[in-house]
Amino acid sequence: MTSSEAATLRQWPDYLDLLSKADSVLDLLADPTDPLARQEAYRLMFMALAAGFQSTFVDPDHPEFVCSVSNVMNSVGVNPDFVYGSASIRGEGAYRLSGKRGGGVFVLFDINAGSIGVLDAFGPSVGFIDLDECTLGPDGSFDILLSAERPVGYTGDWVHLDPRACNIAVRRAYYNWGVEEEAKIAIERVDRPVGPARLDAVEIARRLTALSGFVERYVGFALGYGARQRAQGVVNRLEHDDWAGRGGLSNQHYYQGIFALEPGQAMILETDVPETVRYWNIQLNDPLWNSIEWFNRQSSLNASQATLDSDGKFRAVIALDDPGVPNWLDPGGHLTGSLMLRWTQANYGPEPTLQIVDAATVRAHLPTDTPTVTPEARQDALRKRLRGSQWRHRW
Numbered sequence: 001m002t003s004s005e006a007a008t009l010r011q012w013p014d015y016l017d018l019l020s021k022a023d024s025v026l027d028l029l030a031d032p033t034d035p036l037a038r039q040e041a042y043r044l045m046f047m048a049l050a051a052g053f054q055s056t057f058v059d060p061d062h063p064e065f066v067c068s069v070s071n072v073m074n075s076v077g078v079n080p081d082f083v084y085g086s087a088s089i090r091g092e093g094a095y096r097l098s099g100k101r102g103g104g105v106f107v108l109f110d111i112n113a114g115s116i117g118v119l120d121a122f123g124p125s126v127g128f129i130d131l132d133e134c135t136l137g138p139d140g141s142f143d144i145l146l147s148a149e150r151p152v153g154y155t156g157d158w159v160h161l162d163p164r165a166c167n168i169a170v171r172r173a174y175y176n177w178g179v180e181e182e183a184k185i186a187i188e189r190v191d192r193p194v195g196p197a198r199l200d201a202v203e204i205a206r207r208l209t210a211l212s213g214f215v216e217r218y219v220g221f222a223l224g225y226g227a228r229q230r231a232q233g234v235v236n237r238l239e240h241d242d243w244a245g246r247g248g249l250s251n252q253h254y255y256q257g258i259f260a261l262e263p264g265q266a267m268i269l270e271t272d273v274p275e276t277v278r279y280w281n282i283q284l285n286d287p288l289w290n291s292i293e294w295f296n297r298q299s300s301l302n303a304s305q306a307t308l309d310s311d312g313k314f315r316a317v318i319a320l321d322d323p324g325v326p327n328w329l330d331p332g333g334h335l336t337g338s339l340m341l342r343w344t345q346a347n348y349g350p351e352p353t354l355q356i357v358d359a360a361t362v363r364a365h366l367p368t369d370t371p372t373v374t375p376e377a378r379q380d381a382l383r384k385r386l387r388g389s390q391w392r393h394r395w
Contacts, residue, residue: 009205018212019049025216028223030230030287030336037287041219044288047073048218049211055117056211058088062196063095063187065170068117071295071389076116076222077285077340080294081105081302083172083393086115087187091165094147094191097129101140103180105173105279106344107131111146113164116221118214119207126162131183147191173279173344175304178391222289226338229258236260236267236354238341253349256340259284259318263335266319266359268366271341271352273314278345279303282316284331285338292332295389296382299330309367323362324373 022045029037054068065085069078078084089095091113101107108130114123127146134142134157145154146161172183188194199207229235238257259267269282283300284292292299301316307326308314316327320335331337343349357365373381 009201010209015208015212018209019215022216022219025220025223028220028227040288044075044222044290045215045219047075048215051075052118052211052214052218055086055088055119056207059196060088060090061189061192062194063087063089063189065185065187074291075289077289078291079281080283080291080300081173081175081281085170086117087168089165089168091161091163092148093189094145096188096190097144097146098186099142099184101131101136101142102183105175107183108171110169111162111165112167112169113162115167115169117167118210120166126165127159129159174392175302177388179388182393225289226258226287234258236356238352238354240351253343253346254340255352256338258336258338260336264359265356266317266323266362268355268357268362269316269352271314272350273308273312274343274346274348274350276347277343280343282329282339282341284318284329286332286334287337289338292330292337295386297330297332298328298382298385299332301327301329307371310369311367315366317362319359319362321359322378323359325362325366325370326373
């Protein structure tokens, strides 16, 4: 590299200047003047920088599944039941997926023409793999080839790879945290030899520039989620979405909205449960669309954790203080935030109803046979949840 070429590369102040532009997205806060909300938004900006690094220096010729969301990086409504992974690929390449299925509800791969990653833009799903529809060995082992054409004489599992593909996202869903055997997954490009090249200065600068601008894009996406719902009046009511082309899982009903309580109020969510449904859960998020901390709080419930009432319905109570019912959803000190309920591969997606009540009268609005959860029983349940959370693979 010549001295003139080196002089055109961005320097540290240039990257900081790009990062500073993210401040513009604070206008998307419900109250941009709230000092606590601003500090929480700054925290989200640092989280975006940390999460974004995971996809900044990926190599589609030497991919691996990395996790940019977790219990620590809990932005954009990460699902507590899922272990996520994302791998960068090239649509013209050939790749091998191998490993063991393990237990849990499902292991799904979504092949996308875009992603939320630093080097990508959003794009549609262009392929899908459900491990339960693949050939599994007696020990749950699998071996899948992805390529543009099936090789002559190849008899193993093969999936067509769309030339637009640039990303594979994997979701591993578990109901019983820390108990079910977890999947083991490897990905490798097989149409070229292993041996990555060292990035040159220009390429490093290109990627760091993208990462510096990513903070504004990512935080704008996160804050825009709540801003759009507020503008459309999706407050204390729910909307249906499929999240197609925006990172959502295909064949899934999402019901989402903002809960907004006054001091002393609680919200009761009530819904039928589909006759057949592969997976479902409900979770709470804070006003910035970060998942409410779920290690030490019961801020989410899945089909295994939830208690159905004697009439077969699911009822949950969102309240700051424990109402002493099984399906309490703890909003983590927030009177307002967002909630999301997912029905995956259900025969239909029943729409929940929401009711605001006086927190002191919650039981009057629930079936008379709703069990009572004592403070001691709640502590036992929370400690079981805490242990299970830590026993899981989370990165």
